[in-house]
Amino acid sequence: MSCNSTCQDEAVYRCQNQTNPAFVAMYSVVCIIGIPLNLMALVVFFCCIKSRSHTIVYMTNLALADLLLVCTLPIRIYYHLGIGELSQKTCEVAGLLLLANMYGSILLLTCISIDRCLAVCFPMSSRVREGRKKAPLICLGIWLLTIGASLPPYIINSNKNDTSKTCFRKIPTYAVKPVTLASTLTIGFGIPLIILLLCSWGLVHAVSKSTAAKMSGIVDSCKIQRMVIVNLAIFLCCFLPYHVMLVVIYINNDQMTCSVMSAYYNALMVTCLNTILDPLAYYLTAETFRKNIEIDTVRKMLPMNNLSSDGNTRSKPLVST
Template identity: 75%
Template sequence: MSCNLTCQETHANECQNQTNPVFVAVYSVVCTTGITFNFMALVVFFCCTKSRSHTIVYMINLAIADLLLVCTLPLRIYYHSGYEGLSQKSCEVAGVILLANMYGSILLLTCVSLDRCVAVCFPMSSRVREGRKKAPLVCLGIWMLTIGASLQSYLANTNTQKINQTQCFHSIPKYAFKLTTLTSSLTIGFGIPLIIMLLCSWGLVRAVSKSAAAQMPGLIDSCRIQRMVSINLAIFLCCFLPYHVMLVVIYFHNNKRIPCSVLSAYYYTLMATCLNAILDPLAYYFTTETFRKNVEIDTVRRMLPMINVSSDGNTRSRAPVSTVML
């Protein structure tokens, strides 16, 4: 296995050039936009939100995870720009953060969907209310799980295999060659969260559509809730599904030479997972009433400094009940 993996890593270097303008462009956009959007999201959540719901707790942790990820992207930009000098350790640390962010984002997005679903489907349940109060503990558990699993996946072979100093960001995921680890990633890290999100999305749309309040204009904006469900599922599938498909493809090339086209596809799907760092804040804007209103009000105040505060209050009073209540 170790000999086969070494040969595969050597082949990976032969397939890919270090300099890649597409990676440089995409990582640069994600880095600059991700820092701006996620920092703005944290400011809104901490400074402009009076009552912090349980869903907001998950979103805050998601924004922090995305900020940690985008802070490592300058290393990837530097590497793919053709510059030398990055140590393998720095590449591995950046890889650990990317992997932890990916599975952390998956679990946090799942928690957001589950929290909204149970809040709508079981609004009077005392057990549900008590369970939702454990959101900070759930987030702590997610951080411990994702960081621990990511460290194990990246560093498990350091004592048994000599590190190829020329790999850096062109390395192959070692756990893709281990059936037990790959199975855990595909089930616990992706499959089960996907099933939960699908069930929660279906349950949420069904509950809202059958609610008597949804039939009363101005009380519940069912279109916005359906849009929220669609956006969350789109982010989840577009960012994370291609990567996990490529892990399965790589596993089936375990005992033979991986085609260069497969390796290229893997690196591009890995890059696609980073897009969630800028898509998550957009989801906050389009699906969270509090976030949307604060961003819009601040923008309007800068553009129209003479705006009447009372008119803003009237606008708030006419707003339909939306996902902020979840």
């Protein structure tokens, strides 16, 4: 038999224990590792790297998004320690920041993948170079999009004057509404995943077919493949379980069980691992594309008969960061 939303909320509230040592341990590990790693990344990006390449702009914003996400986790640690109750408003703000920065991370990871693919596949294209210069504006747009998309659910829930002390144990009904779920699965996850797969394939294909790139020693096809595999693994392992659980909750909305909700909260916890895995992606990207190549240097490595048109230069892709 199906029950109404009130009945479901009460049932889920009873089956979700506030005190959870596993959640405390995992969130604590993410905090202990994630905060210094992302702070170190920001220091390196701002102080130690003289060349402000377009990829560095995306990585800087990604490290900032990850750091903001990690800073919300002490609230969850305090809550799951069972020391005391938190205000519903505090829990809602923490949840808002987590979701906003999670989708910000997804979009920024996608932008990094696009930027690397364009740099390798179309190094001589003036249009591509001009487009890549818009990285700061794209990052600003991502921040506005993720914050703007996350605010309406928070405002709607706040206007309900809900006095229940459910905190992080409440069913995410706003996230599984048809319109919200459809936009989340397409714009927030599906399209970025497709773009990531296409760019990864394009990157590996371009480098494997480029004789000039191999001879120049700028890039290593094995390192490219390793970087692509690691980036895809991080993306899928961190974000796929959460979005699968959103679909499961939508399908089982009338008959919510404790096992479904437990799986949802564990999937949400897994997404936070992204904050300590992204620095690995920074390192692999920096090591793989370890040289900043000026456009004049690229021209010298290409045969003269390939410089006549943009179309010919695309047949021998090289890196231009």
